[in-house]
Amino acid sequence: MKNYLADCHLHTNFSFDTNTDILDYCRRAREIHLDEICITDHFDLDMRKGMKKILDLDENLKAIMDAGLAFPDLKVSKGIEAGITPHTAERMQEMLASRDYDYIVCSQHLVDGMDIFFERNFFNVGRASSYARFLEVQYELLRDYDFWSAVGHMGYFTRYFPSADRKLRLSDAPDIIDAILKTTAVRGKAMEVNTAGFTETGDMLPPFQIIKRFRMLGGEIITVGSDCHGPAKLFDRIPLALALIQKAGFSYYATYSGLKPGFHKIG
Numbered sequence: 417m418k419n420y421l422a423d424c425h426l427h428t429n430f431s432f433d434t435n436t437d438i439l440d441y442c443r444r445a446r447e448i449h450l451d452e453i454c455i456t457d458h459f460d461l462d463m464r465k466g467m468k469k470i471l472d473l474d475e476n477l478k479a480i481m482d483a484g485l486a487f488p489d490l491k492v493s494k495g496i497e498a499g500i501t502p503h504t505a506e507r508m509q510e511m512l513a514s515r516d517y518d519y520i521v522c523s524q525h526l527v528d529g530m531d532i533f534f535e536r537n538f539f540n541v542g543r544a545s546s547y548a549r550f551l552e553v554q555y556e557l558l559r560d561y562d563f564w565s566a567v568g569h570m571g572y573f574t575r576y577f578p579s580a581d582r583k584l585r586l587s588d589a590p591d592i593i594d595a596i597l598k599t600t601a602v603r604g605k606a607m608e609v610n611t612a613g614f615t616e617t618g619d620m621l622p623p624f625q626i627i628k629r630f631r632m633l634g635g636e637i638i639t640v641g642s643d644c645h646g647p648a649k650l651f652d653r654i655p656l657a658l659a660l661i662q663k664a665g666f667s668y669y670a671t672y673s674g675l676k677p678g679f680h681k682i683g
């Protein structure tokens with residue numbers, strides 16, 4: 417039997433950082449024989465640099481459903497990348513709970529009001545302090561809110577650390593990393609494996625070592641996404657990531673429908 421092929425992290429022209437039409441992804445997905453794509457446009461309630469407006473959730477959901485109707489042999493899932501921050505999480509939770517999502521990936525792009533993509537000064541306090549601070553805020557958000565399906569690109573900030581040796585290691589913040597992994601495992605949530613990390617860090621986000629640790633701490637659900645902003649990168653390095661996920665002790669990965677995981681055999 418053919419393996420189930422999915423990419424569950426991609427951005428369309430509803431995101432402020434790409435002009436890609438959703439139908440371009442559907443066409444590309446069919447070309448490379450994917451079974452499922454999950455659209456996860458940026459939903460931020462803080463205006464991030466480059467954003468012109470807050471995402472219209474209903475318009476976005478309608479575009480996803482229309483794409484699904486136009487491509488009946490491809491599953492086009494209704495996802496969202498919720499850019500969580502301490503002062504917007506509550507409102508975000510209310511807005512998402514009243515709508516019909518398949519998958520909510522909870523990502524942290526900001527720390528202490530700074531968008532890490534633009535504000536590299538955050539790293540001036542050094543690797544240990546900056547890494548620990550980012551993870552600490554992420555942990556508190558994941559602990560305090562429950563509306564998410566998966567932790568998005570854990571270790572995202574490391575992509576921008578100003579040194580070639582930037583990959584997140586367990587030893588960078590062992591207690592906080594364990595707390596994130598345990599919270600995710602105990603609550604039956606997923607850890608997303610995001611393949612965009614390979615470019616800058618040479619590994620997945622989170623890295624192999626942390627995925628392995630997640631398994632050891634009882635983690636059972638893994639999702640996969642390329643975080644692509646254009647069709648050329650759709651499904652980029654997901655086969656490589658799946659091989660590493662399997663090596664870390666997982667036999668299955670998951671995709672979501674109606675916020676519930678469905679499992680697919682790896683390999």
Ligand SMILES: [Zn+2]
Binds near residue numbers: 497523525568
């Ligand atoms: Zn993101």
Ligand SMILES: [Zn+2]
Binds near residue numbers: 643
């Ligand atoms: Zn993304």
